[in-house]
Amino acid sequence: xxxxxxxxxxxxxxxxxxxxxxxxxxxxxxxxxxxxxxxxxxxxxxxxxxxxxxxxxxxxxxxxxxxxxxxxxxxxxxxxxxxxxxxxxxxxxxxxxxxxxxxxxxxxxxxxxxxxxxxxxxxxxxxxxxxxxxxxxxxxxxxxxxxxxxxxxxxxxxxxxxxxxxxxxxxxxxxxxxxxxxxxxxxxxxxxxxx
Amino acid sequence: xxxxxxxxxxxxxxxxxxxxxxxxxxxxxxxxxxxxxxxxxxxxxxxxxxxxxxxxxxxxxxxxxxxxxxxxxxxxxxxxxxxxxxxxxxxxxxxxxxxxxxxxxxxxxxxxxxxxxxxxxxxxxxxxxxxxxxxxxxxxxxxxxxxxxxxxxxxxxxxxxxxxxxxxxxxxxxxxxxxxxxxxxxxxxxxxxxxxxxxxxxxxxxxxxxxxxxxxxxxxxxxxxxxxxxxxxxxxxxxxxxxxxxxxxxxxxxxxxxxxxxxxxxxxxxxxxxxxxxxxxxxxxxxxxxxxxxxxxxxxxxxxxxxxxxxxxxxxxxxxxxxxxxxxxxxxxxxxxxxxxxxxxxxxxxxxxxxxxxxxxxxxxxxxxx
Numbered sequence: 001x002x003x004x005x006x007x008x009x010x011x012x013x014x015x016x017x018x019x020x021x022x023x024x025x026x027x028x029x030x031x032x033x034x035x036x037x038x039x040x041x042x043x044x045x046x047x048x049x050x051x052x053x054x055x056x057x058x059x060x061x062x063x064x065x066x067x068x069x070x071x072x073x074x075x076x077x078x079x080x081x082x083x084x085x086x087x088x089x090x091x092x093x094x095x096x097x098x099x100x101x102x103x104x105x106x107x108x109x110x111x112x113x114x115x116x117x118x119x120x121x122x123x124x125x126x127x128x129x130x131x132x133x134x135x136x137x138x139x140x141x142x143x144x145x146x147x148x149x150x151x152x153x154x155x156x157x158x159x160x161x162x163x164x165x166x167x168x169x170x171x172x173x174x175x176x177x178x179x180x181x182x183x184x185x186x187x188x189x190x191x192x193x194x195x
Numbered sequence: 196x197x198x199x200x201x202x203x204x205x206x207x208x209x210x211x212x213x214x215x216x217x218x219x220x221x222x223x224x225x226x227x228x229x230x231x232x233x234x235x236x237x238x239x240x241x242x243x244x245x246x247x248x249x250x251x252x253x254x255x256x257x258x259x260x261x262x263x264x265x266x267x268x269x270x271x272x273x274x275x276x277x278x279x280x281x282x283x284x285x286x287x288x289x290x291x292x293x294x295x296x297x298x299x300x301x302x303x304x305x306x307x308x309x310x311x312x313x314x315x316x317x318x319x320x321x322x323x324x325x326x327x328x329x330x331x332x333x334x335x336x337x338x339x340x341x342x343x344x345x346x347x348x349x350x351x352x353x354x355x356x357x358x359x360x361x362x363x364x365x366x367x368x369x370x371x372x373x374x375x376x377x378x379x380x381x382x383x384x385x386x387x388x389x390x391x392x393x394x395x396x397x398x399x400x401x402x403x404x405x406x407x408x409x410x411x412x413x414x415x416x417x418x419x420x421x422x423x424x425x426x427x428x429x430x431x432x433x434x435x436x437x438x439x440x441x442x443x444x445x446x447x448x449x450x451x452x453x454x455x456x457x458x459x460x461x462x463x464x465x466x467x468x469x470x471x472x473x474x475x476x477x478x479x480x481x482x483x484x485x486x487x488x489x490x491x492x493x494x495x496x497x498x499x500x501x502x503x504x505x506x507x508x509x510x511x512x513x514x515x516x517x518x519x520x521x522x523x524x525x526x527x528x529x530x531x532x533x534x535x536x537x538x539x540x541x542x543x544x545x546x547x548x549x550x551x552x553x554x555x556x557x558x559x560x561x562x563x564x565x
Binding site: 064066067068069070072073074076077080081082096107109111112115119141142144145146147148149166167169 | 211212219239240243244252259260263268311314328331333348
């Protein structure tokens with residue numbers, strides 16, 4: 001930058017960079033910098049686009065309201081009174097077009113597998129999958145002597161977080177969501193080589 | 196130009212992913228304008244082949260399968276259905292205290308199941324408060340379950356010849372406290388929903404099932420009792436200690452969604468009364484018959500037993516050929532017959548009533564598909 005850093009240590013903001021706003025007016029960045037200057041710590045908020053995107057994605061995970069079997073009851077309980085997943089920004093959406101997380105809650109049959117696959121395909125990128133419970137993870141108690149249950153939902157769609165349990169407690173599901181948020185914050189979608 | 200407008204029927208596909216189908220049910224609805232001509236349920240999206248699996252498990256292992264593979268909202272009642280068949284065929288005695296404990300847990304399970312139904316039905320009709328309130332009370336039941344059985348949803352608490360272990364100290368007091376608390380809360384639900392004009396308009400007179408239709412389709416449980424059929428297995432074929440407690444079987448004759456709602460509300464009250472009576476009558480003593488093998492061999496023969504699940508008449512047909520495992524288990528699921536009564540209920544109603552009628556029969560797809 002030929003005009004030097006935006007903030008050079010003193011309280012005065014001396015930048016002359018301008019950002020265009022609607023119409024032909026240009027707003028001086030001083031106004032923006034004034035806001036930023038008042039942040040605790042007295043520093044400008046410097047970050048990458050990627051971190052901002054990851055922060056936004058992790059803090060507003062919208063799952064699809066999609067229940068398969070028993071685990072869906074614990075999922076409902078996790079959204080309800082005592083556990084309240086809403087406080088983590090997890091608000092259920094009724095259509096896959098608005099969802100970016102699918103919680104596969106319960107056993108998935110071979111008849112249901114194409115439906116789950118299609119729902120996952122209908123979701124916009126970036127999308128995440130939580131496999132809730134033993135049945136969705138590996139077939140669980142329905143593994144042996146069974147002709148109708150899929151041996152794990154990861155044979156159909158890619159899974160990000162596996163939550164064990166039969167069924168997992170609501171706290172376990174919340175832990176799974178928190179782990180997924182951690183994973184999203186570490187993601188490198190933009191700076192990854194080859195993209 | 197005065198020709199009649201040509202119309203044709205529209206086939207609407209609902210499910211298997213739909214926020215209000217209470218599971219993975221697909222309904223193929225034929226519509227004439229806004230009116231429902233025909234409804235065809237497409238089931239099998241949750242078929243877990245549990246009947247086949249039971250043929251490869253011994254009877255104790257079957258209990259765990261009955262929890263999960265059948266109606267998962269009434270796990271303890273499924274256990275009871277299976278154990279009633281096993282104990283009848285094997286002639287295995289059950290101590291008195293265990294019978295009382297089983298009854299208490301089954302009624303707690305009934306309240307929990309009806310609460311979940313009421314909450315989700317509220318969401319279906321746009322009353323979110325009901326969902327949050329019902330889940331609040333359901334958590335208290337889950338706490339009671341967890342402290343005694345170790346599990347929230349799937350317990351494996353009933354064993355052949357009794358229950359797994361005695362109640363923890365202080366449990367009966369907490370259970371009694373919950374019942375009194377819950378009976379008060381029930382009045383709150385009535386104030387929230389029963390007199391609510393929106394609730395009444397959405398449910399009263401909608402989805403009528405007549406008494407004759409209910410008999411013809413084999414409807415059972417609250418669906419049949421809302422159509423004026425006083426059929427309750429707890430009264431007609433008493434098991435455990437239901438013949439020693441005093442309770443009413445709520446029956447309404449309207450046959451509409453509102454009547455089905457009222458039946459379940461009354462049943463929750465009666466369940467709380469049953470629990471209070473059982474807590475008073477419960478004797479001390481053994482909770483499990485000693486020297487009953489974990490892997491018993493039942494004599495050859497067959498038996499059909501039934502219990503009253505929150506959804507209706509749950510029957511188990513058990514055939515044994517003398518081995519450690521059942522030779523054949525057939526589950527008569529109440530949701531299955533109620534689902535096909537649904538096709539009759541929906542005819543002629545508007546498309547917006549599909550959700551109100553479907554929710555009112557309290558369907559659990561694991562029960563339909565097994």
